[in-house]
Amino acid sequence: MNTLPEILAARKNIIVDKWAEAILSTYPHESLKFLSSQKDRFANPIGHAVRSSSEKLFDELVHGNDVEKIRASLDDFLRMRAVQDFAPSEAVGFVFMLKRVLREITAQEMTGKGQASFQDELLNFESRIDSMALVAIDLYMEAREKLSRIRIDEVKARSLLALSERQS
Amino acid sequence: MSESKLKPEELAETIKYKTPNRNWMDQKVEMKPGRFSHSGVPKSVEYLQLPNPRKWQPTDPDWQLPENWKEIILEGLRDRLNRFRSLRVFMDICVRCGACADKCHYFIGSGDPKNMPVMRAELLRSVYRHDFTLAGKILGKFAGARELTIDVLKEWFYYFYQCTQCRRCSVFCPYGIDTAEITLLVRELMNLVGVNIDWIVTPVANSFRTGNHLGIQPHGFKDSIDFAVDELESITGIKVEAPINKKGAEILFITPSADYFGTPHYYTLLGYLALFHEIGLDYTWSTYASEGGNFGSFISHDLMKSLNAKMYAEAKRLGVKWILGGECGHMWRIVHQYMDTLNGPADFLEEPVSPVTGTKFENTTSTKMVHICEFTADLIKNGKITLDKSRNDNWKVTFHDSCNPARALGLIEEPRYIIKNACNHFYEMPENTIKEQTFCCGSGAGLGTDENLEMRMRGGMPRANAVKYVKEKHGVNYLGCICAIDKATLPPLMEYWVGGVEVGGVHELVGNALVMKGEKERTTNLRGEPLDGKME
Numbered sequence: 085m086n087t088l089p090e091i092l093a094a095r096k097n098i099i100v101d102k103w104a105e106a107i108l109s110t111y112p113h114e115s116l117k118f119l120s121s122q123k124d125r126f127a128n129p130i131g132h133a134v135r136s137s138s139e140k141l142f143d144e145l146v147h148g149n150d151v152e153k154i155r156a157s158l159d160d161f162l163r164m165r166a167v168q169d170f171a172p173s174e175a176v177g178f179v180f181m182l183k184r185v186l187r188e189i190t191a192q193e194m195t196g197k198g199q200a201s202f203q204d205e206l207l208n209f210e211s212r213i214d215s216m217a218l219v220a221i222d223l224y225m226e227a228r229e230k231l232s233r234i235r236i237d238e239v240k241a242r243s244l245l246a247l248s249e250r251q252s
Numbered sequence: 253m254s255e256s257k258l259k260p261e262e263l264a265e266t267i268k269y270k271t272p273n274r275n276w277m278d279q280k281v282e283m284k285p286g287r288f289s290h291s292g293v294p295k296s297v298e299y300l301q302l303p304n305p306r307k308w309q310p311t312d313p314d315w316q317l318p319e320n321w322k323e324i325i326l327e328g329l330r331d332r333l334n335r336f337r338s339l340r341v342f343m344d345i346c347v348r349c350g351a352c353a354d355k356c357h358y359f360i361g362s363g364d365p366k367n368m369p370v371m372r373a374e375l376l377r378s379v380y381r382h383d384f385t386l387a388g389k390i391l392g393k394f395a396g397a398r399e400l401t402i403d404v405l406k407e408w409f410y411y412f413y414q415c416t417q418c419r420r421c422s423v424f425c426p427y428g429i430d431t432a433e434i435t436l437l438v439r440e441l442m443n444l445v446g447v448n449i450d451w452i453v454t455p456v457a458n459s460f461r462t463g464n465h466l467g468i469q470p471h472g473f474k475d476s477i478d479f480a481v482d483e484l485e486s487i488t489g490i491k492v493e494a495p496i497n498k499k500g501a502e503i504l505f506i507t508p509s510a511d512y513f514g515t516p517h518y519y520t521l522l523g524y525l526a527l528f529h530e531i532g533l534d535y536t537w538s539t540y541a542s543e544g545g546n547f548g549s550f551i552s553h554d555l556m557k558s559l560n561a562k563m564y565a566e567a568k569r570l571g572v573k574w575i576l577g578g579e580c581g582h583m584w585r586i587v588h589q590y591m592d593t594l595n596g597p598a599d600f601l602e603e604p605v606s607p608v609t610g611t612k613f614e615n616t617t618s619t620k621m622v623h624i625c626e627f628t629a630d631l632i633k634n635g636k637i638t639l640d641k642s643r644n645d646n647w648k649v650t651f652h653d654s655c656n657p658a659r660a661l662g663l664i665e666e667p668r669y670i671i672k673n674a675c676n677h678f679y680e681m682p683e684n685t686i687k688e689q690t691f692c693c694g695s696g697a698g699l700g701t702d703e704n705l706e707m708r709m710r711g712g713m714p715r716a717n718a719v720k721y722v723k724e725k726h727g728v729n730y731l732g733c734i735c736a737i738d739k740a741t742l743p744p745l746m747e748y749w750v751g752g753v754e755v756g757g758v759h760e761l762v763g764n765a766l767v768m769k770g771e772k773e774r775t776t777n778l779r780g781e782p783l784d785g786k787m788e
């Protein structure tokens with residue numbers, strides 16, 4: 085019977101892949117082929133961001149305790165989701181998809197021998213995912229606020245111009 | 253069922269993850285705030301004598317269209333299919349190879365399939381098939397045909413005002429299909445029934461009324477040029493001349509109005525003034541041709557033609573020999589690709605020759621209009637100006653190829669040559685994001701409105717992504733460009749995605765580095781910021 089840390093280490097690639105795939109499936113299905121196959125980070129920044137953020141975030145959840153690093157990886161990604169066609173819950177919801185993936189991957193351990201202690205471990209890990217979701221909500225809001233601030237600045241600059249024009 | 257009975261995975265199912273898989277024709281457009289621009293105000297629509305002036309907004313259920321709007325559009329399409337052979341070819345020859353599909357910055361930044369250029373064109377092509385091809389008439393949806401309905405018109409509005417006419421897609425199309433042309437035509441069709449946006453119609457109305465997008469009147473224009481002259485004097489100690497409407501000058505200089513009213517454009521204006529003084533250019537500004545931009549090209553061929561004609565009428569009135577054009581984007585596309593058939597050739601002007609170096613600009617034989625970057629690069633090449641690169645040492649520069657100069661004019665090397673001669677630190681962005689493959693700012697073709705900000709941030713994301721890369725790798729802090737729309741819309745783009753990168757023109761860098769005879773020691777750059785090692 086493997087412990088959760090062992091499983092997370094051994095099955096990292098498949099977990100990250102499945103998570104990234106789940107995140108990508110929030111984009112329109114006609115675009116999926118491109119988003120998941122084009123590997124050039126400049127030709128396909130969404131696909132690249134999904135892949136690199138999911139891996140970095142997973143590593144931080146498993147090994148690290150560095151909130152700043154989590155923030156940085158989430159930030160790039162949420163800034164993107166904040167201007168795309170998503171409701172706030174959809175923009176942030178990708179975090180919880182990791183839970184679903186983990187439960188799928190560990191279905192055997194969840195019901196097998198020693199399941200009680202395994203479930204405890206998983207619940208603990210899941211609460212880390214929950215905390216990450218809270219950070220994601222903050223970052224999503226920051227991005228939206230930034231957008232409104234930029235917009236207000238543009239409106240202000242434009243009305244100042246109109247005003248100076250009227251006075252000249 | 254109480255929530256506590258739900259297993260976590262069931263709970264997870266209540267969140268909508270996957271997008272539905274539906275035929276694109278069945279998906280209606282949802283107009284959400286932040287993703288479209290406001291409609292043209294009646295006053296400007298009337299001023300331009302365009303059809304159907306009224307108060308309306310794209311979110312209104314009723315767009316108050318003329319009763320026979322559908323016939324008007326279909327008739328308009330028939331007429332254009334006859335007039336523009338290219339349109340019929342574009343409608344018929346696309347083999348749906350998909351080479352263009354993933355090349356549009358709006359698609360890359362959003363993942364919205366209707367932003368694939370091939371799909372964007374399909375929005376029109378489906379209607380074309382329905383009404384103008386036999387297969388479409390008989391087989392309907394099976395042949396990719398659909399009827400023009402109000403929902404289709406709304407979809408056109410949404411997606412054809414989400415195309416910046418940047419022409420990146422056309423670079424990759426083996427048949428040379430130019431989606432920007434299709435966008436121009438669909439916008440023209442929509443204008444026949446009064447479906448337009450204000451950030452286009454009002455600047456065009458202003459251009460007709462006062463000569464420029466902002467509606468600045470001649471005295472306002474003169475004030476801002478005078479102000480710039482004073483400011484340049486306080487930085488360099490030299491009072492330059494800036495003649496306005498001077499008859500018999502050798503050269504007429506035309507630049508976007510934002511250059512004398514917008515920031516950071518203004519620093520480029522200071523650069524022009526310094527340069528023209530230093531080489532003793534016999535030139536004039538014009539209060540009537542006080543706009544290089546031509547938003548008319550975002551509405552129709554007719555308006556594009558009239559606004560383009562205005563520049564040449566003014567050159568004639570002032571009796572100049574040729575025209576020098578500033579750092580502008582689509583003005584160059586129009587001059588280079590349309591001017592000849594619209595209003596040209598400009599036979600009453602002389603073939604442009606640099607009065608300083610004697611170089612003949614043979615590429616401008618018919619338009620008689622020279623790009624400032626060609627002009628300046630030629631000065632540098634012939635050793636006619638002295639540049640002190642160290643005055644730009646506080647900038648680590650990268651260059652954004654503005655779409656129109658790069659793709660329509662092929663102006664790729666000149667700006668780089670100038671930058672490398674004016675700065676010590678220059679770093680290119682990745683190859684597939686510059687030159688002919690440059691990514692658009694995401695706000696061109698009249699889409700740079702504040703209400704459309706969210707869409708602009710999507711469309712500009714691929715550009716910002718490449719800037720972020722060179723910022724992290726080389727510490728880039730100056731994004732150079734040669735287009736007024738870029739200068740207005742890249743700063744918010746940088747603020748949102750990157751941070752810590754200023755936007756400015758190429759001639760701002762020239763103005764900083766230019767060693768002027770009799771100048772005082774420069775302690776600041778043209779922005780008034782202290783030069784490294786000077787002051788403080």
Ligand code: SF4
Binds near residue numbers: 368369414416431435
């Ligand atoms: S012209 Fe530019 S904005 Fe328009 S579809 Fe092509 S790539 Fe996209």
Ligand code: SF4
Binds near residue numbers: 352
């Ligand atoms: S590249 Fe040209 S032929 Fe191929 S799908 Fe695009 S428009 Fe059609």
